[in-house]
Amino acid sequence: MTSHTHQTASTQYVEAKGIRFAYRRFGKTGGVPLVFNIHFTGTTDHWDPAVTDGFARDREVILFNNAGISSSSGEVPESIEEMAANAAGFIKALGLAQVDVLGFSMGGLIAQELALAEPQLVRRLILVGTGPRSGEAMVSLTPEAQDIFGASYAEPDHLWLRVHFSPSEASQAAGRKFLQRFRLRSENRDPEANEKVAPAQLAALAKWGTPRENPYDYLKALTQPTLVVNGDNDVIIYSINSWILQQNIPNAQLILYPDANHGSLYQYPERFVKHVTQFLSESGQDA
Known part of the structure; x- marks a missing residue:
């Protein structure tokens, strides 16, 4: 067990595919x-310490x-496939033969491609x-997402109250607790993504979302x-998409959390950790 936590783990670097990847590694070895794999414009510091x-x-x-x-x-890169190839290069550069992969929002698109391209690597x-x-x-940001990301906020972090949480009093209260945890790491935080990131990621998202024939066969x-996990009313990537994933992935199960938007894992961190831990610990389904 390493003594480090989300708050204290140092940023390390590894080289792969001509890229110097920044990462943090902690927990029970x-x-x-x-x-x-993080969401649109997110960094290692956009994860909730209660989850990690x-x-x-x-x-x-x-x-x-x-x-x-x-x-x-x-x-x-301006494609999800290239992002996944970079993620695979990073994991292999750490000398890892097998990993479990969690992808949130855009990170979930990368996780799918990574699992398809590297089936022996992803357990x-x-x-x-x-x-x-x-x-x-x-195919583009939802109307709700366009409104949320296009608005101005007295405090920049308040953007995440609308992205991740529903408008209800209970959900917004959970959101304010998340923001407190979000800022727990005050030293050696990652810089915010620069101005080149969002346009490239939006281009990749547009290619991913483009309508095509038999789109779910892959x-x-x-x-x-x-x-598959989501809130019951995700306005960033509509919740119906989680149902589509579960219906088409051969060995998938779906959990929807109540009164929850895009960041259901941040609204119910203890419940999420419990459910995922149980899933990762199950035996007999890997054959």
Whole structure:
């Protein structure tokens, strides 16, 4: 067990594919590590410590910035497939033969591609607040997302109250607690993503969301046991997309949390950690 936590883990670097990847690694060593893939414009510091430290009690946690994000070098690719290839290069550069992969929002698209391209590398898959290729309203940001990201906020962090939480009093209260945890790490935080990141990521999202024939057939090749998680009213990537994932991935189960928007894992961190830990610990489904 490392003595470090989300708050104290140092930023390390590893070279792969000509990119210097920044990452943090902490938790209980010896098992299959859990690699996190973050959302649109997010960095390692956009994860909730209640989630990362919750998992770190039982397993090793690896957070990283993909190419061109924050403290990692390189350019942000304009395709999800290239982002996934970079993620695979990063994981292999750490000398890991097998990992579990968690992808949140855009990170969930990368996680799908990673699992498809590297089936021996990815043991189990957790897809949170995300969707399939050509999913419902995924060719561009949803109208709600455009409104949320286009608005101005007295405090920049308040953006996340609208992105991740529903308008209800209970959800917004959970959001304010999340923001307190979000800022717990005050030293050596990752720089925010620069102005080149969002346009490149939006271009990749547009290609992913473009309508095509039989768009969900690719999901049949995702043979890993998969847990799909979302809020019951996600306005960033509509919740119906989580249902589509579960219906088309051969070995998938779905959890929807009540009165929850895009960041259901941040609204119910203890419940989320418990459900995912149970899923990762199950036996008999890997054959």
